[in-house]
Amino acid sequence: xxxxLKLVNFExxxxxxxxxxxxxxxxxxxxxxxFVESRRYLSQVNVALYQDKIPKAQxxxxxxxxxxxxxxxxxxxSLPIIICITAMLFYSFFIWYIEWMGKNSFIYRLLxxxxxxxxxxxxKLTTIALMIFGLIAAQLALLLIEGQLxxxxxxxxFRVDLSIxxxxxxxxxxxxxxxxxxxxxxxxxxxxxxxxxxxxTVILLERxxxxxxxxxxxxxxxxxxxxxxxxTIASEVxxxxxxxxEELLIAELVLGLMVIGLSSWTSHYLLNKKVTV
Amino acid sequence: MIEVKGLTKKFGRKKVLxxxxxxxxxxxxxxxxxxNGVGKTTILNAIMNLTxxxxxxxxxxxxxxxxxxxxxxxxxxxxxxMLPGFRIEQAMQFMQDFxxxxxxxxxxxxLGFFKLEKTDKISALSKGNTAKVNxxxxxALDVDYLLMDEPFSGIDIFSREQITAVFTSxxxxxxxxxxxxxxxxxxxxxxxxxxLIDEGIxxxxxxxxxxxxxxxxxxxxxxxxxxxx
Amino acid sequence: MKRYKKxxxxxxxxxxxIGIYYIQPLFGPNKKPEFSVVAKSGDKSLTENMSITxxxxxxxxLGIGTEMKITPGKTIYQSEKSYLDQLKSFGNINxxxxxxxxxxxxxxxxxxxxxxxxxxxxxxxxxxxxTTDDFSTISKDxxxxxxxxxxxxxxxxxxxxxxxxxxxxxxxxxxDVQVANNQLIVITNGYRVxxxxxxxxxxxxxxxxxxxxxxxDEKIQLDLIDSKGKQIQYVELMNASTSITPANFLVYRVxxxxxxxNMDMYEENQVMTLPVYELIGVNVETGEQFLISGSEELNRxxxxxxxxxxxxxLYFYKKDGxxxxxxxxxxxxxxxxxxxxxxLSAAQQAMFNEGVIVQxxxxxxxxxxxxxxxxxELQMLAFDSNSGELVFxxxxxxxxxxxxxxxxxxxxxxxxxx
Numbered sequence: 047x048x049x050x051l052k053l054v055n056f057e058x059x060x061x062x063x064x065x066x067x068x069x070x071x072x073x074x075x076x077x078x079x080x081f082v083e084s085r086r087y088l089s090q091v092n093v094a095l096y097q098d099k100i101p102k103a104q105x106x107x108x109x110x111x112x113x114x115x116x117x118x119x120x121x122x123x124s125l126p127i128i129i130c131i132t133a134m135l136f137y138s139f140f141i142w143y144i145e146w147m148g149k150n151s152f153i154y155r156l157l158x159x160x161x162x163x164x165x166x167x168x169x170k171l172t173t174i175a176l177m178i179f180g181l182i183a184a185q186l187a188l189l190l191i192e193g194q195l196x197x198x199x200x201x202x203x204f205r206v207d208l209s210i211x212x213x214x215x216x217x218x219x220x221x222x223x224x225x226x227x228x229x230x231x232x233x234x235x236x237x238x239x240x241x242x243x244x245x246x247t248v249i250l251l252e253r254x255x256x257x258x259x260x261x262x263x264x265x266x267x268x269x270x271x272x273x274x275x276x277x278t279i280a281s282e283v284x285x286x287x288x289x290x291x292e293e294l295l296i297a298e299l300v301l302g303l304m305v306i307g308l309s310s311w312t313s314h315y316l317l318n319k320k321v322t323v
Numbered sequence: 324m325i326e327v328k329g330l331t332k333k334f335g336r337k338k339v340l341x342x343x344x345x346x347x348x349x350x351x352x353x354x355x356x357x358x359n360g361v362g363k364t365t366i367l368n369a370i371m372n373l374t375x376x377x378x379x380x381x382x383x384x385x386x387x388x389x390x391x392x393x394x395x396x397x398x399x400x401x402x403x404x405m406l407p408g409f410r411i412e413q414a415m416q417f418m419q420d421f422x423x424x425x426x427x428x429x430x431x432x433x434l435g436f437f438k439l440e441k442t443d444k445i446s447a448l449s450k451g452n453t454a455k456v457n458x459x460x461x462x463a464l465d466v467d468y469l470l471m472d473e474p475f476s477g478i479d480i481f482s483r484e485q486i487t488a489v490f491t492s493x494x495x496x497x498x499x500x501x502x503x504x505x506x507x508x509x510x511x512x513x514x515x516x517x518x519l520i521d522e523g524i525x526x527x528x529x530x531x532x533x534x535x536x537x538x539x540x541x542x543x544x545x546x547x548x549x550x551x552x
Numbered sequence: 553m554k555r556y557k558k559x560x561x562x563x564x565x566x567x568x569x570i571g572i573y574y575i576q577p578l579f580g581p582n583k584k585p586e587f588s589v590v591a592k593s594g595d596k597s598l599t600e601n602m603s604i605t606x607x608x609x610x611x612x613x614l615g616i617g618t619e620m621k622i623t624p625g626k627t628i629y630q631s632e633k634s635y636l637d638q639l640k641s642f643g644n645i646n647x648x649x650x651x652x653x654x655x656x657x658x659x660x661x662x663x664x665x666x667x668x669x670x671x672x673x674x675x676x677x678x679x680x681x682x683t684t685d686d687f688s689t690i691s692k693d694x695x696x697x698x699x700x701x702x703x704x705x706x707x708x709x710x711x712x713x714x715x716x717x718x719x720x721x722x723x724x725x726x727x728d729v730q731v732a733n734n735q736l737i738v739i740t741n742g743y744r745v746x747x748x749x750x751x752x753x754x755x756x757x758x759x760x761x762x763x764x765x766x767x768x769d770e771k772i773q774l775d776l777i778d779s780k781g782k783q784i785q786y787v788e789l790m791n792a793s794t795s796i797t798p799a800n801f802l803v804y805r806v807x808x809x810x811x812x813x814n815m816d817m818y819e820e821n822q823v824m825t826l827p828v829y830e831l832i833g834v835n836v837e838t839g840e841q842f843l844i845s846g847s848e849e850l851n852r853x854x855x856x857x858x859x860x861x862x863x864x865x866l867y868f869y870k871k872d873g874x875x876x877x878x879x880x881x882x883x884x885x886x887x888x889x890x891x892x893x894x895x896l897s898a899a900q901q902a903m904f905n906e907g908v909i910v911q912x913x914x915x916x917x918x919x920x921x922x923x924x925x926x927x928x929e930l931q932m933l934a935f936d937s938n939s940g941e942l943v944f945x946x947x948x949x950x951x952x953x954x955x956x957x958x959x960x961x962x963x964x965x966x967x968x969x970x
Contacts (some may be wrong), residue, residue: 183569229635
């Protein structure tokens, strides 16, 4: 256990600098979104009220008030989110392949550590999970800051203050990343990390058997994915409605755990018996 | 004692190891000699479970390798096993974190001996110095067995002398060492046992001292006999 | 320890922010308002078992809202239900379905969640469905599948019958299921496809359960209606799809529109004539079909008519300035009675002008303002349909500590729970 934690700390520190830069850039971009959108709105107000001489009430009923809604749907807001997601996806692969890349093969050191080899696996998974949750936490904090900033930029009468929960309903990305219910959160991220686990297993297959391993990995990945989503696919695509929603949920949960178990066992086997430097 | 029994390994279609068997004793320096590409590195990797084998087994003091074995046996490969971005002190801290057999005092001693600074960044080091750091990371572990893969390849002569000096010091004393090389000029006088490999099998395994006395041949003589009959 | 500070800081921040985000709403004040029916005058007992369904917008402009149900004790919001409860009940209509699923779990498994496909009385629970191909259209293989559960013996029987003339129809679905003369009557709506055009068609298939076959196939006689140069826009069964209790009468609402209106649809200055409604009644037991007529009011206001299956009456109303008339059509006697209500006050007139939702129960007609946008109040009036007497007047009061800008309430239906 202690070795696992030390490895997590080690893995995280490796990319900490880049990670915090990523968060910083996201913050800057999203704050720009606040400025851009409120400027745009205020100039709209000015044109309407002072140039076109439209009464305030009419303007408000036609165009509505300024709110965080406009900001979360602005490109300056969503682009960094996409970049972060892409970066995380990329790093999910990179975190393994870097050990074999270049002149310095750190994989030697990792595999020769006097600790269970699966600790390497779990520590990499944990690091990515922590980074993703860190991004979520940063986004939550940013939403609060941005809301406050908006309050300073636009006066009360032209503004509606939305809670973060309300915001998570208004944006496609936020609804998936920060769902309103905790159970939905667990389900989204549980499924996400389940899939990450499968990806790791596929990577290990490739690292153990090279080209054949990659093909094997694709097969494995596809089978695992299908198995995982079997009940949902059955009901949506094939129209098999024999399960009530609660039962579907439980079926998904059980299958999910089974797939994760299978993947973990396979990774354990590969890491201990088949992986090669 | 390290016992290697009947290792076979295929890379794709090619059978690289066709049944390698030999032993290496504690307190002795065993040298595996063969031409480039014959599979010496693969044998060492196999002993350390860094690559799978198709058949055969390796016993270290009578036991198969497990995670705790890495506190008893270590491998110094031909490549750097640390993060290039690390400074030497960070690398040492890493070793200390994970290995109970890490001996910091010995590490410091080696640092001084190799004339390296702990604040040096590994990526900025020359090839010779990198090799020395590698060696340091292996030697500073209080392990019973030390495996080294081509410790002299591409190293300048002065670094080579330093490394050779390590072999005669207390740092190697009482440990079992397996070393691979295809040039034995520097250490012929240090080797206790020789394992000659070609075409995936052990052609001859012998004690250097014994052969010198009984047959009057040097290691190079035996090599010539075996490899160029 | 110093080396761990970055990651420990990260873990702390993560746990804190995500934790607060999910826990805070639990402890924080409930921001959504509580609604309750408050009587101003009249018989309070009328609202004792009354539930009002609708939609509540926190911010109508941004579309942030949720389904709601105003019950005597508390206002229930769909988005505030637990995750599992939200899964089980899509909105308020399917509460009866949820109840059936609980009581008859095996039977209800895999079946449509639409009350239109079900029929229930003390003895049986029946289900009828039309099988379609992958694209929900009728094919020559389409069948009517029937499942019947004997509630006493718990025996289930299932069978299917071929849909007569299936290849002539493009689209067909089950609109209602009834029982008469010991046969199951599957009531369908859909359209027939000829080579040139499509034609709406409604059928009553009388199916014998023991014999497992269609004994009678009646079409709704749309030619009972004198089209007068108008075209039939659509035909709809008025029987509420929000209950599955047996009905003695079916009432079809047929919407007619001028031919010319259709053709000028894309032109600017067209003269829009309002659609006209005709109603066709069907006696479920005898199969007799008749035109419900006798009043021009019916034609114009029939859109808002309410069918009560408990009293076999059709109810509707007409407001003319300050005058309100209530109409009751007795489907058995085929008689229309009109009752004039006393003069409406200005506030009551405003209510009708804004739009109302109507419901009938035990010969009392209930009217509720349909929308609350801005400052208007949700008023409720109840009249005795026989005497015209105002038996209840009240408002749906909103209590909240957090008045939301852009709040809107849409009222959908008034339900009476047993």
